[in-house]
Amino acid sequence: MKKYIFEALITLKNGILDPQGIATQKVLKRLNYPVNNIKFGKLIEFEIVTDNIENAKKIAEDITFNTLINPVLENFELKILKEIEL
Amino acid sequence: MNAGIIVFPGTNCDRDAEFALKMCGFNTEYVWHDFTNISKYNLIFIPGGFSYGDYLRAGVLARFSPVMKEIEKYILNNKGYVIGVCNGFQILTEAGILRGALTKNKSLKFICKDVELKIMNKNTIFTKHIKKNNLIIPIAHGEGNYYIENYEELKNKNLIAFEYIENPNGSIGNIAGIYNEKFNVLGMMPHPERNSVNLLGNGDGREILLSIRRSIENEYIL
Numbered sequence: 431m432k433k434y435i436f437e438a439l440i441t442l443k444n445g446i447l448d449p450q451g452i453a454t455q456k457v458l459k460r461l462n463y464p465v466n467n468i469k470f471g472k473l474i475e476f477e478i479v480t481d482n483i484e485n486a487k488k489i490a491e492d493i494t495f496n497t498l499i500n501p502v503l504e505n506f507e508l509k510i511l512k513e514i515e516l
Numbered sequence: 517m518n519a520g521i522i523v524f525p526g527t528n529c530d531r532d533a534e535f536a537l538k539m540c541g542f543n544t545e546y547v548w549h550d551f552t553n554i555s556k557y558n559l560i561f562i563p564g565g566f567s568y569g570d571y572l573r574a575g576v577l578a579r580f581s582p583v584m585k586e587i588e589k590y591i592l593n594n595k596g597y598v599i600g601v602c603n604g605f606q607i608l609t610e611a612g613i614l615r616g617a618l619t620k621n622k623s624l625k626f627i628c629k630d631v632e633l634k635i636m637n638k639n640t641i642f643t644k645h646i647k648k649n650n651l652i653i654p655i656a657h658g659e660g661n662y663y664i665e666n667y668e669e670l671k672n673k674n675l676i677a678f679e680y681i682e683n684p685n686g687s688i689g690n691i692a693g694i695y696n697e698k699f700n701v702l703g704m705m706p707h708p709e710r711n712s713v714n715l716l717g718n719g720d721g722r723e724i725l726l727s728i729r730r731s732i733e734n735e736y737i738l
Binding site for chain 1: 572573576580609610616617619620621622624661663664665686
């Protein structure tokens, strides 16, 4: 068995209100930084224990698409950070 | 006339719901989220609160509780009616029972105040016995900004239940509540159970609950 460490980067789709981004941008503008389009996302790290990388990818995608994101509002990117022999 | 009030860890409007439903003549029972026998209820009330602390996203973790699978079957088999209020509405959209999604208020603030709603469809069991055209009902939410990609379809199918007269949270089309396609599920951000007697405002929230009760009673007579 192997352990795979995944990272899911979750971002809001275009047009979905990002209050954290707006609030942060307002403050940075007030501090006179030339900054625009601040967007917040979520980074969720998790481990999958299974026998091969294809399985691990499939499980990770299932988890991310079915639970971690809301497909109406969010996009995601999935990365494998590490593969560890158990 | 039996109403089941679903209680998740973090639900906090269950007692208001019980009070309001009792005032409107329902027998009520609390239903813990891992309970699976809900077929005896004529109405399922999913109250507001912060199920599972609203971690990950509002309502999403509650969607995986055992009772939600039963609610899906209950709706599919026309066993009765379901109303989800506030966090209950968020849970219903996350579960895919209602369309669209709820996201953070445009004002970036938690809003707690009375709002005026326009009833958009008076042919459903939830509204057909309401004489008024507009209702005053309180809202209390941080994530009540309703969004859907195909708004026109929702409108054309008459699935919009209520619209805000003055949009408090940025919802698309001023939407405050919607139905599913079978019109046996209503999800709404405003809290009818918090304005169920005159002492708490003008009692407009009672209108919705009484409409449900009268509709169910009439079904039995037929």
